[in-house]
Amino acid sequence: MRYLPHTPEDVAEMLSQIGVNSVEDLFVEIPEAVMLDRSMDLPEPLAEADLLREMRQLAGQNASVATHRSFLGGGAYNHFSPAAVDQLISRSEFYTAYTPYQPEISQGTLQAIFEFQTLICQLTGMDAANASMYDGASACAEAVLMAMRLTRRSKVLLSKALNPRYRETAATYCRYLGVQLEEIAVDGAGRTDMQDLVAKLDDATAAVVMGYPNYFGVVETLADVAEAAHGAGALLVTAVAEPVALGLLKSPGELGADIVVGDGQSFGLPLSFGGPYVGFFAARQKGLRAMPGRLVGETVDLDGKRGFVLTLATREQHIRREKATSNICSNQGLCALIATVYLSLLGKQGLRELADQNYAKAIYARERIGALEGFSLPFNSPAFNEFVVRCDAGVERLLETLQAQGILAGIPLDTDYPELQDCLLVCVTEQNTRRDIDELVDALAGGVS
Amino acid sequence: MTQAGTSGLVLNEKLLFEHSEPGRKGYSLPTLDVPEATLPAELCRDEITGFPELSEVDVVRHFTRLSTWNYGVDSGFYPLGSCTMKYNPKVNEVAARMPGLADIHPATPQALTQGALALIYHLQEDLAEMSGFSAVTIQPAAGAQGELAGMLTIRAWHEAQGSTRSKVLIPDTAHGTNPATAALAGYDVVPIASDGVLSLAEVEAHMDDDVAALMVTNPNTLGLFETNIEPICKLVHERGGLVYCDGANFNALMGIARPGDMGIDVMHFNLHKTFSTPHGGGGPGAGPIGVAEHLVPFLPKPLVVRDGEAYRLDDDRPQSFGRLLAFNGNFGVLIRAYAYIRSMGAAGLKRATEMAVLNANYIRARLEDVYDLPYKNRSLHEVVFSDKNLAGGCHTLDVAKRLIDYGYHPPTIYFPLVVKGAIMIEPTETESREILDEFCDAMLVIAQEASDNPDLLHNAPTVPKVRRLDETTAARKPKLKWEG
Incomplete structure (x- = not known):
């Protein structure tokens, strides 16, 4: 196999250095009873050319935005x-690296994330953005949880004009956390119904969650919603599934949103049958330490040179364990890089x-x-x-x-x-x-x- | 010895925003071929302050320079324990970008996406066969989301039995995502002790009728097989609980043993570890889960199923715990994993596991006389040393930073938490004996340097673009964006 470099001589010499007789001897700790006593039943391996033929055959059975x-x-x-996007993200120093745990040899990834965070803040009108989340729906669910942490309240109002998949995902994340999710009706104009919203807002409401634009493409009147939400001591969470709109529309921050999430797929990511996409997550400064996800910050090295590091890790699962702000342990690094390159070009x-x-x-x-x-x-x-x-x-x-x-x-x-x-x-x-x-x-x- | 790391011409590069010149652009849009239209002015924003204005060549140079400050698997040896930094095959990248796969809209009618659904279905089947589970869902976007999917499946199953159990047992060697996930699924976490491997007695002592599940990692984060796993699963089941397995270390088991056969009820796979998909600087990954028969109805929706010759997304799953993402999982990652399995075949995958375990044991054999090895059981895919024997006041962090000067990505450090000053080395199967020898030589030289000239370690690294960074100030006065 071309990915495995060991010759029989290598294996023999290595076994001898280890002091065992055979490769099987390396697995002695596994009880006999659970050893697999047969070969796995998988298709026969394919050479590179045959594999590509099979993949083309599978690809040929799909309708795409090119065929339709x-x-x-x-x-x-x-x-x-643009062509430059895929060319740049195909540099393998980017895509074959892992999470930048060792900042001295990860400055490329770290600076790019810092730039991503800045671009997201500029677009959304927020103070701080994280290094990205799985997608818009899971980012929205995490925003609901963050709003509950910040307000210590447990009721959340979801506009029925919010993407139905985002609503379902929020319901999944909240399922066992004692959250009361309620829907707000849609009015005759395709907007979130203000009367219904006001009727349902109370002093137990942690957040109101709105699409912007909403699932029907309609531009919600966010400022009115923000005013109503804030009047009841609740936060406004805005989910932007189509962020190209933020090139034209007033930013949610300008209109009073407290947390802005969304999906950055529009920024140069292939449709790829639904993923991988990239969730973005931004908030006001006062919510910073309640945010989920990785954050990159600017600092200096021993010689005073500018550099970037992962920071505020005490919110995260590897330190805080069950008390962490989220269980997320990665971001969508390469997808965030795509969005960063795309926005730099545009x-x-x-x-x-x-x-x-x-x-x-x-x-x-x-x-x-x-x-x-x-x-x-x-x-x-x-x-x-x-x-x-x-x-x-x-x-x-x-x-x-x-x-x-x-x-x-x-x-x-x-x-x-x-x-x-x-x-x-x-x-x-x-x-x-x-x-x-x-x-x-x-x-x-x-x-x- | 020759040092792989050396200094060369490294180019400085400002932030995007500092390059910006008003009027520059790096795009060309087609001419608008419909009448112009204007959104009501009160809805429109002013121009975005600070947004970059660059030419295409500015952008290309910028990101090319940034890339040279990174270290990837393609740059060199990356023995980051528990992360399985194996080689990422290039043909997988070609497959994922193929027209007909990369450009399918997720809402395309299912009759017109049979190729994509077939790929997902066969990947599910292959993963199920490899792990001994009844069904696999590919929806979770990452390992941690796979854990959440697994714990929500467990919780939904308990609910269906009318049980309201509230606790989850987690060994002290577990990755931090395990307790964080259990909490997100609404459980109280009960940490339990392990002495290298988990004992039946320890589980028995904590396994009361309020315990919903045990979360284990097998092989665990010390690189050791949980030898008592079968009786432990049996006990947990007898007392009404289920067993979740963190499959981060599945690279040690392919073709050797199957978690489903051990009695485990749910396990997540990390396609970005075991199945060679690139880590992308921190993602995207994919974290499918496999489950035993009794848990299948509770899996997230939609699930890709087969009806005769046709494949479809099954949304009609009344007992499902719900959905985790807007669409159907990280398809681009699934394509790569599928291509990997198809390239390797059953024998190739088993050989990969064998060589991964051989490599880890070889490193162990070469270093154990010099570096402290706290647990002596036979290692599988990774080996964990500590910094106990180091001279000169040097610690794990110093060894890690000195390894950078020698041209290697450091191992995982200070994890698992049960080993003080842990140095967790996972070589993977794609590294040759020569690479391992050079790395081990460097580790031995560094241990010698610690006693002869410890400042070489304390001041490391000196070769990369930046030296050690001030993380304390970064956290105390967070600067998370450019502000001009």
């Missing part, structure tokens, strides 16, 4: 990633222009679809790059018809929102050309006629 015109969003977004102007394009394309698509016979737009609110479409004739057969034409038109909403039967979540990004959008519109019109 895709209008799928809902927490994972089809954006272009920069101040690029991110704004990209966000403008996404917004304009979605508006174009939304207006054209909304004007079609048999289609309507249930929510007439400012939305970013996705929006809800109602199709009077139902969506199931329509989606199948469009699939046959190579179009993935959107995500049906009825499973998560029974009240939105016959509705689709349609996402448009800079990757969809006007021609793609026009073809979608024509296919939708043809699909119901």
Whole structure:
């Protein structure tokens, strides 16, 4: 096997140095009764060329954003990633290193994380960001737990317009921690219902959790929510599943959010069937020591030279064990690096222009679809790059018809929102050309006629 | 001896933000081909203060320079104990980037993602066969999330039995994630003592009817097989509990013994350790869990299942504890692990385990006369020394830092906590005898230096770009972002 360097002579000499007769003798501590007395039943090994052939064969059975015109969003977004991103993160000094436990030989990773933390703070309007979390959903769940630690309260209000998968994940993390999770209704504009929110807020409420934009692409009026939450002594947690929006929208920090989490997949990460993505996590300064996850800080070495280290480790599991702020012990290092490289390339102007394009394309698509016979737009609110479409004739057969034409038109909403039967979540990004959008519109019109 | 570490031309590099020049950009967007649209002004932000403005070449040089300040498995020997820093095969990287795998949207209809679902399904099956479990889920994103998935599965099972047990037993050799995870699953942690390996008597003394589970690591963090594991599992089961196994050290067992056959109920795998996927500077990993038959209904949803010739995501799992991530796990990592298993085959994987154990025992044999070896049982994949014998007031940290000067990534240090000044060395199977010899020579020279000239250790490292860093001030006055 090409990954194993030992020759028979090496093995013999090493066994002799150890003072045993055979490789089997190295396993003497394992009781006979639990030794596996047969070979594992696994497929025969493949040579490199054969392996790639098999992988291509598997790959060929999938619809991708290259084989289909895709209008799928809902927490994972089809954006272009410049060539330099993959070239740089493919430097193996980055991807074959581990967590930077030895800072003297990990300054590359550490400085990049410090830059990631800075970029996330700038985007979210927060004071401090960590080195990243698994994904947006788990970051959101950890934000709920942090809000409970900070307020010492146990009720959390989740907007029903928050990504349903984020709500489910929060419910999982809270399942045995004595948390009372309640949902806030959605109003007729596709926003979190303020009346319902105010009715449910009380002095036991630790946090209100909102999507921004929310699952329907709608831009929530965060400032009003923040005011209401703070009035009751609760925190506002904002989850940003599509952070390209932050190139255009006011930052959650500016609008009063206390903790901002989200998923950085949009920043150059491949869709990769749902992962690995990268959760980001940012908060106000006063919450710093209650934060989960790794943090990188600036310091100096013995000669006074600037350098970076992992810091505030006393929050973490390897020191605090069962009293830690989280059980997380890694971050999504390489994914955070992708986001950092991507944002460096886009920069101040690029991110704004990209966000403008996404917004304009979605508006174009939304207006054209909304004007079609048999289609309507249930929510007439400012939305970013996705929006809800109602199709009077139902969506199931329509989606199948469009699939046959190579179009993935959107995500049906009825499973998560029974009240939105016959509705689709349609996402448009800079990757969809006007021609793609026009073809979608024509296919939708043809699909119901 | 020749020192592998040397100084060369190392380039300084500012922070991104310090490079920034107004008007520079490193991107090109297609021309907007639809009418412009303007979001209501009250929703729009001002420009992002401090956000970088760089050309593409600025960005490329920046990150290339940063990369040269790192040490990876591709740079050299990385014997970080319990982290299994084996070689990360290049073909796996090619596979993970393949069109048709890297660019599938997770909400694509399942009929159109049969290749991806088949890959996941077969990976689950292979992991189940290797570990002796009835079913495997690939959803958890990392080892610690796998632990959480395992403990939530255990808790959901107890609930279904009408049991409200509240405690979890964890040996003192355990990784910190074990107690942190048990707490996150709402359990009270009861630490129990081990003397190298866990005794049946110690478990028996604590195993009352309020104990939901025992969390063990096997082989444990001392690199030792838990020899009493079978009777321990039997006892825990008899008293109504379940056994969780931290599978971080599964690299010692492939093709040799299966945790499922030992009576363990749940175990997580670290695909980024045993299955060769790169650690990525701290992630992404993947932490699938395998479970015994009685726990299958409680696994997270969705689960990839097979119906005849078709594969699907099963969401209809009423007893499931729920979901841990927005989508279906770290697919990009799963592709790499699948490619690894397909490249190695059953015999190759067993050989990997054998050579990993051979390498660890070889290092032990070469160093045990000089470095203190607190536990003498036969080691498996890793060996733990202490700094007790070091002269010159030198400690584990000094040895670690001096190893950097010699060109090696240091071992894991000060863990497990039961060994004072622990030096935990895990070579993995992908290192040759020559590399191990050079490393051992360096370790022996360092021990000699400690007695002859201890300042060489105290002042180390001197070769890298920076010397020892002031971690105390970093924690006391945290500076976590650039502020201009």
